[in-house]
Amino acid sequence: MTAALAPVPGRTKLAIRGVEMTFRGGDAEVRVLEGIDLDVREAEFVCILGPSGCGKSTLLNIVAGFLAPTAGTVRIDGEDVRGPDPRRIFVFQERGVFPWLTVEGNIGFGLGRLAKEERQRRIRHYVRLVGLEGFEKAYPHELSGGMKQRVEVARALAVDPDMLYLDEPFGALDSITRLEMRRELLRIWHAEKKTILFVTHDIEESVQLADRVVVLSARPARIRRIVEIDLPHPRDLSARRYLELRDGIFEEIGLAHKV
Amino acid sequence: MKSRFRLESALLPAAAAAAIAALWWAAVVWTKTNVFPSPAAVARGIAELARKGLLLAYVRDSLLRVAAGYGAALAVGIPLGVILGWRPEAGRAANPVIQFLRPISPLAWIPVAIVLFGVNDGAAIFLIFLASLFPILVSAMNGVRGVPAMYRQAGANFGLAPGALLARVVFPAALPEILTGLRIALGVAWIVVVAAEMIAVNSGLGYLVIDSRNAGKRYDLVVAAMLLIGAIGLLLNILVQRVSRLRAVRWGFREEAS
Numbered sequence: 270m271t272a273a274l275a276p277v278p279g280r281t282k283l284a285i286r287g288v289e290m291t292f293r294g295g296d297a298e299v300r301v302l303e304g305i306d307l308d309v310r311e312a313e314f315v316c317i318l319g320p321s322g323c324g325k326s327t328l329l330n331i332v333a334g335f336l337a338p339t340a341g342t343v344r345i346d347g348e349d350v351r352g353p354d355p356r357r358i359f360v361f362q363e364r365g366v367f368p369w370l371t372v373e374g375n376i377g378f379g380l381g382r383l384a385k386e387e388r389q390r391r392i393r394h395y396v397r398l399v400g401l402e403g404f405e406k407a408y409p410h411e412l413s414g415g416m417k418q419r420v421e422v423a424r425a426l427a428v429d430p431d432m433l434y435l436d437e438p439f440g441a442l443d444s445i446t447r448l449e450m451r452r453e454l455l456r457i458w459h460a461e462k463k464t465i466l467f468v469t470h471d472i473e474e475s476v477q478l479a480d481r482v483v484v485l486s487a488r489p490a491r492i493r494r495i496v497e498i499d500l501p502h503p504r505d506l507s508a509r510r511y512l513e514l515r516d517g518i519f520e521e522i523g524l525a526h527k528v
Numbered sequence: 529m530k531s532r533f534r535l536e537s538a539l540l541p542a543a544a545a546a547a548i549a550a551l552w553w554a555a556v557v558w559t560k561t562n563v564f565p566s567p568a569a570v571a572r573g574i575a576e577l578a579r580k581g582l583l584l585a586y587v588r589d590s591l592l593r594v595a596a597g598y599g600a601a602l603a604v605g606i607p608l609g610v611i612l613g614w615r616p617e618a619g620r621a622a623n624p625v626i627q628f629l630r631p632i633s634p635l636a637w638i639p640v641a642i643v644l645f646g647v648n649d650g651a652a653i654f655l656i657f658l659a660s661l662f663p664i665l666v667s668a669m670n671g672v673r674g675v676p677a678m679y680r681q682a683g684a685n686f687g688l689a690p691g692a693l694l695a696r697v698v699f700p701a702a703l704p705e706i707l708t709g710l711r712i713a714l715g716v717a718w719i720v721v722v723a724a725e726m727i728a729v730n731s732g733l734g735y736l737v738i739d740s741r742n743a744g745k746r747y748d749l750v751v752a753a754m755l756l757i758g759a760i761g762l763l764l765n766i767l768v769q770r771v772s773r774l775r776a777v778r779w780g781f782r783e784e785a786s
């Protein structure tokens with residue numbers, strides 16, 4: 270880890286210790302993750318950055334409890350993660366919305382235990398938060414990709430989780446929608462104070478969004494470096510410091526910043 | 529624009545049907561056949577059946593048999609298929625048996641049905657049940673097996689227990705494919721009821737076909753029964769198609785979506 274890790278306010282939310290992952294298929298063994306150690310603080314926005322296929326989604330799936338690691342531990346609030354948990358919601362690419370439910374039905378999906386009025390109130394709140402007023406009764410196949418992604422984020426937020434896991438959530442969107450969605454995610458993050466773990470292969474995206482960027486190596490993935498993004502929001506994408514940080518990561522990954 | 533399109537879509541098939549009827553009529557007149565009936569003779573035949581009260585009674589009996597056999601196939605096929613799709617090891621165990629039984633024509637079961645139930649309604653209903661069971665069972669099994677892992681994970685993430693996950697995620701996700709199986713099964717059931725009624729019972733449209741031929745070679749009534757069978761089959765198909773246009777399942781039928 271970098272020496273820049275000065276003592277910071279906010280206690281440790283997530284502690285990943287010595288996580289290894291090996292997939293076995295027949296005779297073949299694929300080592301995907303190797304010795305991952307990472308701490309994430311409460312209300313922190315952390316991007317996990319790495320090349321395609323490096324195992325960053327595997328890491329997120331382990332943290333979310335969908336996969337058990339071959340070795341190592343994942344603890345949240347001091348408790349071992351043993352499976353998925355409604356306090357921590359995984360946001361897939363837009364394909365994770367349920368196509369058989371309306372926008373309302375999707376957003377209210379995790380609210381079955383609440384009384385009807387409270388459920389309606391929350392649905393209204395999150396429909397408004399993600400700007401989908403007027404589309405409450407629409408089905409996902411009637412919406413654009415960006416709108417579907419908003420539905421999924423709203424569905425996650427509606428159960429009031431303390432963490433969000435986002436797995437390349439904006440990867441399938443066009444570049445303009447993607448920028449809008451990033452801005453909205455930051456706005457929501459400020460308003461709702463969630464701890465966010467965000468997987469991406471997009472260097473620009475990670476530097477625009479995160480408090481810290483965890484740079485992974487190619488497979489088997491190890492943490493190469495953790496880059497503190499010491500820029501306040503909203504970030505100026507042509508500021509010297511922004512470009513410096515971005516280019517630093519480009520170099521770290523071994524890409525000359527030229528096409 | 530839209531109403532013109534609607535008019536065309538009704539007019540063109542009507543014109544095609546009229547053309548075929550005209551050809552049929554011309555062929556009957558030209559060949560001077562006294563075995564095969566003309567459209568007019570068939571229309572008189574239908575009127576005669578209606579007058580005797582047989583028309584509605586036979587249609588009702590055939591539909592009731594289909595309802596009973598198809599209903600039983602629904603009640604058995606959907607839960608069984610969902611379980612076999614949900615538990616991969618159960619599916620793997622049962623699949624060879626299903627694939628072995630499936631290509632056996634329901635008609636080959638007729639002697640078995642008669643041994644089991646005698647020459648009566650039970651045999652006919654059993655045949656319809658068998659014929660519609662396999663499409664329903666297989667579509668439910670494949671539908672559930674094909675539900676993307678992502679949906680199950682998302683459901684589990686929101687804290688659903690297995691039962692709730694099945695009811696609120698897996699079943700609705702598989703429903704479009706299940707509906708396709710239901711539609712195929714209903715078509716097959718309607719085909720099989722005719723065959724079953726020729727052998728096992730004394731009423732219904734299949735019985736009408738075989739009885740009209742055997743008792744006095746009334747080919748006007750044979751063709752009348754055929755037309756009724758076709759018309760009702762068409763209506764049943766339209767009915768099931770309606771169901772797949774419901775908004776909660778339309779996403780699963782790509783060509784009809786958007």
